[in-house]
Amino acid sequence: MAEFAYEPEPEVRLAPGESVREISGRSPWQIAGRRLVRNRIAMGALVLFVLIVVVSFLAPVYANRIAHTDPFVSNISGTTVVDGKTVDVVQQGGGALGLGEIPIGPTWHSNYFLGADNQGRDVAARVLYGGRASLQIGIASAVICCFVALVLALIAGFFRGWLDSGLSRVMDLIWAFPVYLLAISLATVLLTTPGGLKLGFVTIDASSLWVPTLIIALVYIPYVFRPVRGQVLSVREKEYVEASISQGASNLRLMFAEILPNVVSTVIVMLPLMIATTVLTEAALSFLSIGVQAPKASWGTVIEDGQGLLYTRPWVAIAPGIMIVLTVLSLNVLGDGVRDALDPRAKVRVRE
Amino acid sequence: MTAFIIRRLIGLVLVLFAITVLVFLIFFATPGVDPSARLAGRNPSPETVAAVKHEFGLDRPLPVRYGLMMKRLFISRDLVSYGNQALEVVPAITSAAPVTFSLVFGAAVLWVFFSIAMGLFAVIFKGTIFDPLLMILALIGISMPVFWLGEVMNLITQDRLHDTFLFSWVPPLGYVPFTANPWQWFLHLIIPWITLSVLYIGFYARVLRANLLDIQNEDYVRTAKAKGLSPRAVLVKHMLRTSMITFVSLFGLDLGVLIGGGALLTEVVFGLPGVGLLTYHALLSLDLPVIMATVIYGAFFITIMSALVDIVYARLDPRIRPT
Numbered sequence: 012m013a014e015f016a017y018e019p020e021p022e023v024r025l026a027p028g029e030s031v032r033e034i035s036g037r038s039p040w041q042i043a044g045r046r047l048v049r050n051r052i053a054m055g056a057l058v059l060f061v062l063i064v065v066v067s068f069l070a071p072v073y074a075n076r077i078a079h080t081d082p083f084v085s086n087i088s089g090t091t092v093v094d095g096k097t098v099d100v101v102q103q104g105g106g107a108l109g110l111g112e113i114p115i116g117p118t119w120h121s122n123y124f125l126g127a128d129n130q131g132r133d134v135a136a137r138v139l140y141g142g143r144a145s146l147q148i149g150i151a152s153a154v155i156c157c158f159v160a161l162v163l164a165l166i167a168g169f170f171r172g173w174l175d176s177g178l179s180r181v182m183d184l185i186w187a188f189p190v191y192l193l194a195i196s197l198a199t200v201l202l203t204t205p206g207g208l209k210l211g212f213v214t215i216d217a218s219s220l221w222v223p224t225l226i227i228a229l230v231y232i233p234y235v236f237r238p239v240r241g242q243v244l245s246v247r248e249k250e251y252v253e254a255s256i257s258q259g260a261s262n263l264r265l266m267f268a269e270i271l272p273n274v275v276s277t278v279i280v281m282l283p284l285m286i287a288t289t290v291l292t293e294a295a296l297s298f299l300s301i302g303v304q305a306p307k308a309s310w311g312t313v314i315e316d317g318q319g320l321l322y323t324r325p326w327v328a329i330a331p332g333i334m335i336v337l338t339v340l341s342l343n344v345l346g347d348g349v350r351d352a353l354d355p356r357a358k359v360r361v362r363e
Numbered sequence: 364m365t366a367f368i369i370r371r372l373i374g375l376v377l378v379l380f381a382i383t384v385l386v387f388l389i390f391f392a393t394p395g396v397d398p399s400a401r402l403a404g405r406n407p408s409p410e411t412v413a414a415v416k417h418e419f420g421l422d423r424p425l426p427v428r429y430g431l432m433m434k435r436l437f438i439s440r441d442l443v444s445y446g447n448q449a450l451e452v453v454p455a456i457t458s459a460a461p462v463t464f465s466l467v468f469g470a471a472v473l474w475v476f477f478s479i480a481m482g483l484f485a486v487i488f489k490g491t492i493f494d495p496l497l498m499i500l501a502l503i504g505i506s507m508p509v510f511w512l513g514e515v516m517n518l519i520t521q522d523r524l525h526d527t528f529l530f531s532w533v534p535p536l537g538y539v540p541f542t543a544n545p546w547q548w549f550l551h552l553i554i555p556w557i558t559l560s561v562l563y564i565g566f567y568a569r570v571l572r573a574n575l576l577d578i579q580n581e582d583y584v585r586t587a588k589a590k591g592l593s594p595r596a597v598l599v600k601h602m603l604r605t606s607m608i609t610f611v612s613l614f615g616l617d618l619g620v621l622i623g624g625g626a627l628l629t630e631v632v633f634g635l636p637g638v639g640l641l642t643y644h645a646l647l648s649l650d651l652p653v654i655m656a657t658v659i660y661g662a663f664f665i666t667i668m669s670a671l672v673d674i675v676y677a678r679l680d681p682r683i684r685p686t
Contacts, residue, residue, distance in 0.1 A: 189625055190620075191627055195642070199654060299631070329515065340506040
């Protein structure tokens with residue numbers, strides 16, 4: 012038997028009029044990108060999410076040009092025009108005993124489109140501004156969380172030994188806390204620290220959006236750290252890493268050129284789901300009045316404002332909630348799409 | 364097995380100790396803050412601050428302060444709230460805990476039942492419109508903030524549709540202990556149960572469906588089909604049973620998280636006087652002793668539950684038993 016005899020490839024004969032189409036090589040990223048783009052549901056979700064982001068970031072335009080209000084200044088004695096009649100924004104004595112104040116309901120006009128809150132502020136404009144804060148916090152904290160967790164997981168998984176066990180124990184400890192309770196503890200302490208939090212040279216004011224951002228990022232680090240560290244540990248044993256070691260590659264080169272590209276897809280899969288989670292967490296913290304601080308608005312604070320008006324002016328609480336649901340839903344669908352595109356076998360779960 | 368359990372329990376004790384230290388440090392050793400000013404609540408009088416300083420021995424070194432705090436929390440159990448001097452923290456938690464248990468266990472029954480039903484139906488109807496429809500419903504359930512859903516539920520059942528035949532049975536917000544009136548207990552908790560379970564129904568249904576689809580090509584499933592079992596028997600007796608291993612371990616952890624404080628938002632929205640509501644009121648008045656105690660209680664619960672899950676899991680599935 013003449014095994015392994017080399018046979019020259021038969022020459023390709025082209026029929027007249029036929030042409031050769033070269034198949035170009037594609038990187039895994041390109042393949043994943045194409046898969047994602049073809050996934051219509053995921054693309055629809057992406058469009059929805061981008062739309063929400065764009066609309067929220069146009070909040071100042073809406074407030075100045077369309078609604079002509081300042082949603083951060085109370086306007087209890089103000090008036091607005093509905094159907095040619097001038098109406099008080101906050102009606103006095105509308106309550107049960109002729110006491111209390113009832114803000115105006117949705118006018119469905121440019122001014123006070125969704126009505127006013129207790130302070131006579133335009134709810135529609137506040138929801139848009141609130142979206143800006145919520146999305147900023149959600150996206151920034153998810154990115155910070157994923158980045159820090161990735162770096163820590165690389166260090167822990169690569170160096171192993173005491174560094175790994177130390178980091179892993181710290182992560183276990185954070186993991187052992189109920190997410191909301193840890194966030195609540197940190198927020199209570201930070202918000203009551205007079206003069207703001209001092210981190211080296213930087214002082215973070217208690218009303219800054221960075222307070223909830225950093226708290227939320229910290230709380231979720233173990234949820235990203237754990238799976239990524241496990242992956243680093245297994246990738247580290249692969250032959251190509253050994254090959255690189257035998258070529259005398261430095262630790263940094265091994266970590267960033269050999270291991271990182273093979274674990275970064277896990278983090279990318281987690282990112283949209285993480286943003287969904289952080290947006291929900293921010294809303295919860297702000298609802299509990301320990302997230303975004305007044306007079307700033309976020310979706311959570313607007314829902315809190317609407318709690319007292321629930322039965323008289325339900326739109327104050329409903330509108331921001333719908334925005335949250337749409338945002339989180341689009342991110343969850345997008346996250347599923349990204350996961351299917353990058354790694355159809357992956358079982359990633361991110362949640363509160 | 365015994366060695367494993369003992370090791371796990373030692374680990375548990377160490378984690379619990381670390382948790383108390385961490386909580387203590389968060390509340391009493393943050394740089395640049397006088398803990399006595401914060402301990403005393405909002406706008407305290409100078410006398411209160413002085414009293415607090417004396418009670419906690421704030422002039423002493425940190426480890427001594429830690430020891431004093433833990434002694435008052437666990438041994439003498441006379442740690443009092445500073446917003447309301449008459450409120451003892453430990454009894455407050457033990458009397459609030461049954462409310463939280465009632466809420467969480469009822470919701471757990473709902474979510475186990477409906478998520479299994481939803482997951483199974485999605486798999487049975489795979490390829491028809493029902494599967495994606497169910498999964499979209501599940502996704503929407505996951506995407507709703509629980510406190511917002513609770514408010515919408517209140518709006519519907521307490522106000523807008525309260526006077527119709529649909530929701531006229533819904534009692535006003537609040538809680539009736541089971542021992543006082545079981546029927547009223549049940550009525551008061553139905554809407555909170557539904558609200559709290561929606562997220563978990565959606566999540567577990569998705570996990571279960573993915574799990575069932577994952578194992579549908581396994582050898583034992585093929586064997587079960589080949590020996591002539593009906594599709595329903597294969598699905599329920601063979602596939603569902605295997606999927607239950609994941610399901611049960613997730614369930615244990617989530618139960619721990621919810622009892623340990625995850626139900627806080629639901630309790631706040633429905634005015635249920637559980638541990639979560641206690642924490643929330645303490646939060647509004649910045650009553651640090653109460654917040655610290657509830658946080659420690661919650662973390663304890665979660666850690667103990669996760670240790671239990673590990674042990675049960677090792678008992679159920681010999682493959683993962685560590686040597």
